[in-house]
Amino acid sequence: MLKMVLIGAVAVPAIAAGSVAATGVVVVDVKEPRGGQHIVVPVPLALAQVAAAFVPEDKMHLRLPREAEQYMPVARQVLSALADAEDGELVRVEEPGKKVSIRKEGGVLRVSVDDGAEHVKVQVPISLALSVLPEPGSRFSPSDAVWALQHARLTEVVNVQGRDGEQVTVTVY
Amino acid sequence: MRVRTLGLAGVSALMLAAPVRSEAPASRAWIHVRVEEPSRQSKVSVNLPISVVDAALQAAPEKIMSNGHIHLGRVGRHDLSVSDLRKAWNEMKATGDAEFATVEEDDQTVRVARAGNLMLIHVDKPSGKESVRVEVPIEVVDALFSGQGEELNLRAGFAELQKRRGDIVRVKDDHSTVRIWIDEGK
Numbered sequence: 001m002l003k004m005v006l007i008g009a010v011a012v013p014a015i016a017a018g019s020v021a022a023t024g025v026v027v028v029d030v031k032e033p034r035g036g037q038h039i040v041v042p043v044p045l046a047l048a049q050v051a052a053a054f055v056p057e058d059k060m061h062l063r064l065p066r067e068a069e070q071y072m073p074v075a076r077q078v079l080s081a082l083a084d085a086e087d088g089e090l091v092r093v094e095e096p097g098k099k100v101s102i103r104k105e106g107g108v109l110r111v112s113v114d115d116g117a118e119h120v121k122v123q124v125p126i127s128l129a130l131s132v133l134p135e136p137g138s139r140f141s142p143s144d145a146v147w148a149l150q151h152a153r154l155t156e157v158v159n160v161q162g163r164d165g166e167q168v169t170v171t172v173y
Numbered sequence: 174m175r176v177r178t179l180g181l182a183g184v185s186a187l188m189l190a191a192p193v194r195s196e197a198p199a200s201r202a203w204i205h206v207r208v209e210e211p212s213r214q215s216k217v218s219v220n221l222p223i224s225v226v227d228a229a230l231q232a233a234p235e236k237i238m239s240n241g242h243i244h245l246g247r248v249g250r251h252d253l254s255v256s257d258l259r260k261a262w263n264e265m266k267a268t269g270d271a272e273f274a275t276v277e278e279d280d281q282t283v284r285v286a287r288a289g290n291l292m293l294i295h296v297d298k299p300s301g302k303e304s305v306r307v308e309v310p311i312e313v314v315d316a317l318f319s320g321q322g323e324e325l326n327l328r329a330g331f332a333e334l335q336k337r338r339g340d341i342v343r344v345k346d347d348h349s350t351v352r353i354w355i356d357e358g359k
Contacts, residue, residue, distance in 0.1 A: 074229050078225055078229050078232075080228065082222070093215075
């Protein structure tokens, strides 16, 4: 009997940890400046999606404006073509004290915004962007968007360094 | 001048091209737009694989473009239609190298000419500080006018554009410079 309890005590957390690892975890890391608080919040993707399933249907889906909806096929085609294209810098804007860059590297779009005091880096896998684009006639679903983060595994999706030295990163494992 | 020249450059970006080297493989080509405003110390670069622009054209909503054709109808104060332009283009094309129009005004000179397989549109201000250079390969204009009636065949025009390498548009004025070109690089 004790053996069964021990096996259960080891197996249940192991299976749970394995399941979480298999489905992905989003880790939000917030560091306050000058030795302030350091908060790390791991959110299993599966859990986030289960939570999303309890949100009322009418609050879950966003209907895109018709004008935006008709450009979804264009966005899809452009993203698909970008995925197949060579890597390179797509956009660069330089003004005094400001720099914006959008690069395509592998299957990832890297957006970097630097205004001297704040630095923001966002990395969006093209497959993630494609998976959240709604099909014609369908609606944008935050639940699907959460699940689509699976496409961004092992990616630091967001890195923000604030003007006061605070740093926020969002990484998908 | 500034608004007009920038507008001209923007429209031309999709439609026009000048060959420096031609017949290069289209799939690896990139189209580049560079806008610089020295007075604001501002530089904007946009670089797009031709395949991405092509994909956008292919998927453009019906409202904007139907089967690669754009319907313009009659445009401008003088009610000039696309079919009128097509007829004029066919006449001009048949004449070979020639200066088709030179408009000299107090503040600018506009010159439209054909040289070899290029249509040249040059706008110059007397000060020399402002100028527009658009060089359009004959094949691109031919392809654009291959639509019917009041339609321009943008898709065919862009297909020709993909074969080109080199400058498409250069605009310079007091405040800014705009350059649009196609090459093999990023």
